[in-house]
Amino acid sequence: MNRELPREYLRFNVIERIQHVILFTTFLLLTFTGWALKYPEITVEHQRWWITMWGGAKTAGLIHRIAGITMLLDFAWHVIYLGYMLSTGKMKLRMNTTIIPLPKDVFDMIKNILYFVGLSKEKPKFGRFSYIHKFDYWAVFWGMGIIGASGFFLAFPVQVSVLFPAFTVNWIWDVISIMHSDEALLAIVFILFWHFYNEHLRYDKFPMSMTWITGRITLEQMKHEHPLEYELEFGDKKGADK
Amino acid sequence: MKRFLLIVFLWLPLLCFACSASAETFTCLACHSAMKGKIRTEGAALIDVNVDGDRYSGSVHGGFDCLTCHKQFSSNPHEPSNVTNIPKNVAALASKISHKAKADPVALAACVECHEDAYKAVQESVHGRNVMDKKLTDGALCTDCHGSPHYITPKNTATSLINKKNIVKTCGECHENERLAKKYDFGTHILERYRESFHGKKYIIGHPNAPTCVNCHGSHDVKKWADPKSPVAWENRTQTCGKCHTGATKKFVTAITHKPLGKDNPIPYYFEKGLIVLLLSVFAFILGHVILEGLSEIRDKILRKGKEDHHE
Numbered sequence: 336m337n338r339e340l341p342r343e344y345l346r347f348n349v350i351e352r353i354q355h356v357i358l359f360t361t362f363l364l365l366t367f368t369g370w371a372l373k374y375p376e377i378t379v380e381h382q383r384w385w386i387t388m389w390g391g392a393k394t395a396g397l398i399h400r401i402a403g404i405t406m407l408l409d410f411a412w413h414v415i416y417l418g419y420m421l422s423t424g425k426m427k428l429r430m431n432t433t434i435i436p437l438p439k440d441v442f443d444m445i446k447n448i449l450y451f452v453g454l455s456k457e458k459p460k461f462g463r464f465s466y467i468h469k470f471d472y473w474a475v476f477w478g479m480g481i482i483g484a485s486g487f488f489l490a491f492p493v494q495v496s497v498l499f500p501a502f503t504v505n506w507i508w509d510v511i512s513i514m515h516s517d518e519a520l521l522a523i524v525f526i527l528f529w530h531f532y533n534e535h536l537r538y539d540k541f542p543m544s545m546t547w548i549t550g551r552i553t554l555e556q557m558k559h560e561h562p563l564e565y566e567l568e569f570g571d572k573k574g575a576d577k
Numbered sequence: 578m579k580r581f582l583l584i585v586f587l588w589l590p591l592l593c594f595a596c597s598a599s600a601e602t603f604t605c606l607a608c609h610s611a612m613k614g615k616i617r618t619e620g621a622a623l624i625d626v627n628v629d630g631d632r633y634s635g636s637v638h639g640g641f642d643c644l645t646c647h648k649q650f651s652s653n654p655h656e657p658s659n660v661t662n663i664p665k666n667v668a669a670l671a672s673k674i675s676h677k678a679k680a681d682p683v684a685l686a687a688c689v690e691c692h693e694d695a696y697k698a699v700q701e702s703v704h705g706r707n708v709m710d711k712k713l714t715d716g717a718l719c720t721d722c723h724g725s726p727h728y729i730t731p732k733n734t735a736t737s738l739i740n741k742k743n744i745v746k747t748c749g750e751c752h753e754n755e756r757l758a759k760k761y762d763f764g765t766h767i768l769e770r771y772r773e774s775f776h777g778k779k780y781i782i783g784h785p786n787a788p789t790c791v792n793c794h795g796s797h798d799v800k801k802w803a804d805p806k807s808p809v810a811w812e813n814r815t816q817t818c819g820k821c822h823t824g825a826t827k828k829f830v831t832a833i834t835h836k837p838l839g840k841d842n843p844i845p846y847y848f849e850k851g852l853i854v855l856l857l858s859v860f861a862f863i864l865g866h867v868i869l870e871g872l873s874e875i876r877d878k879i880l881r882k883g884k885e886d887h888h889e
Contacts, residue, residue: 367885392784451869453876466838486789489775494821506834509845512775517852524860532867538874 340569343551352550354413358475361406366523368399403486406436410479429464431563436473440466462563467533474529478522485515605643606630622679633727646687646726666692673709675717688719688726695719698797703804715757722747739796741789745771745780748790766837774833786821793817793833 347355369377371386378385389395420426423531428431442459444466449455456471464472488495488511535543546552600814610630615623630676631800633639644650648663650838653758662684670686671678678685689696699718701703707716723729724738732739749768751757758765771777771790791799793809800807808817838846 369731371776371782372778375778378781381783387609387780392731392779392782396779398782400811421815448866448869449791451873492828492832495827496826496832501828504828504831506844509838509842510848513845513849513852517849519855521856521859524856525863528860528867529863532871538878 340554344557344568345552346546346552346557347550349550350416352547354409354416357548358406358410361402361409362522364398364402364527365406366519368395371395373520390414393541400490403483407479407483407487410483416456429567431567432464433462434464434469434472436466436469438468454501460562461560462567463561465560467529471530471533472520474525478518479517481514482522485511485518489515595731602633602641602643606633618680624680628727628878636728636730638726638729646684647681648687649681650682666690667690670696670758675714676712677708677718684719684726687719692719697795699728702797702799703801715751716758721751739791740757744791745777749777762835767835770835770837788821862887 344560368389370391371382371389386392387393389398417426421428422435428435430439443461446459447466450458494506496504536542552560554565554569605755606628609626610633612626614627615625619652638646639724666689667686670689671682673753677683696719700709704716704718705746707713709719722739722829728736730736733743733798734740737743740759745768745793746820753765753768755765757763772781781788793803794800795808800810802809805812807813811830815825818825818830834842836842838849852878
């Protein structure tokens with residue numbers, strides 16, 4: 336390995352890591368305290384200890400609200416932070432590093448699936464964020480909009496009801512309840528399978544990728560998983576290396 | 578001395594019993610606590626002849642004489658009754674409800690002697706009017722919700738049928754009954770929709786502030802929602818909802834309708850269907866992707882196909 340090259344690459348800075356920690360802590364709290372309300376009959380018959388563990392229905396509700404508001408604040412912080420980074424030029428929009436979905440991602444996905452089933456000889460080359468990461472990231476945005484908004488409405492129903500136009504008032508609360516509950520299930524299953532598989536269970540990541548604490552990945556890993564970003568960052572040096 | 582002790586010992590349980598119930602009650606229970614089964618009265622009502630003495634003495638009415646309520650009986654109930662001292666209000670009420678309370682209308686009307694306010698409220702309620710004005714047998718009277726007066730326990734005990742834990746089920750006895758739902762056009766879905774709502778879900782998992790049927794609809798004085806005196810009539814809703822949701826507005830109080838999702842309520846119905854399609858397609862995609870990827874990685878490990886790995 337060339338001496339000019341560092342051993343590791345800083346993938347996520349400390350602010351991004353803190354945002355992630357707040358996000359998953361509140362997510363887990365919300366899941367745990369909200370679960371009993373999703374399937375109350377089953378919970379009462381078989382898992383009464385679960386509600387007791389969270390201090391009873393009332394305390395669990397309080398934890399749920401606090402965690403929910405913290406998560407929304409974390410989300411707001413993230414969006415403001417991104418706006419700041421982009422406007423000051425500290426973060427640049429580039430094809431191979433952006434989180435914004437591009438047509439390439441669709442082709443990458445098709446190619447990757449073809450590779451899984453043996454119809455393609457090689458894996459697609461990913462940038463800083465593969466379509467898997469992008470799906471993971473935007474799912475949170477989607478969830479934050481749908482579950483976050485509906486949760487906020489449900490937590491402050493009297494105040495929020497003023498905002499709804501008159502023709503919606505007969506069905507809007509049913510829609511909001513369904514939205515909150517079904518989308519929450521989607522989010523939980525999504526995290527459980529998509530995020531857990533890709534960041535915890537894969538043989539090269541198990542039991543977890545340490546990037547969430549250190550923010551760093553080895554250059555070796557970067558070259559392997561994010562070849563296009565590697566080329567962008569170290570492409571010239573790599574050329575010299577050869 | 579030994580014989581004396583034996584006599585005392587044998588009578589002891591009965592003495593204990595006598596402590597909580599009067600001599601007269603004891604006389605009735607001597608037979609009725611042992612009798613089993615049901616008999617048909619002259620009024621063609623099927624009545625249970627058994628009264629569980631232990632449960633009776635533990636109930637809130639456990640200290641009463643039988644004749645306190647069973648007023649039409651003389652001291653020997655098996656003689657033709659010729660009692661004339663039934664209070665007027667009890668007798669009047671008994672005649673109003675005799676078509677429903679066939680077994681012993683006087684005893685059921687006797688509740689009014691102590692619980693006058695409650696009985697007045699019931700008379701004005703949709704339940705009471707159904708029985709007393711419309712002369713139907715379906716409206717709930719005291720025992721339909723509170724259970725047999727012999728075994729009524731305080732409201733805060735688990736065995737009370739109107740305890741917060743049991744009240745929804747108690748209302749459901751009639752309000753989930755298909756025959757009644759059809760006859761009075763209230764629909765069997767109401768309790769189901771309540772249980773699906775956030776109020777109902779919180780109630781099920783034991784939230785102390787979760788409202789039950791009676792918190793919004795009232796209990797003894799329950800009215801049809803279309804009745805302007807009902808607490809859930811449109812005019813009164815801001816006040817009723819405002820008990821918990823301070824500052825409830827006209828717009829807010831439309832939130833709870835117990836309407837079934839479906840034809841009458843199409844938007845949430847199709848919204849839910851759409852979400853289920855979305856959920857299932859996302860589940861199918863992520864599961865398929867994860868499983869395929871896992872298998873392909875196992876394949877690569879075995880066949881050592883990944884040539885871009887560790888090429889330095």
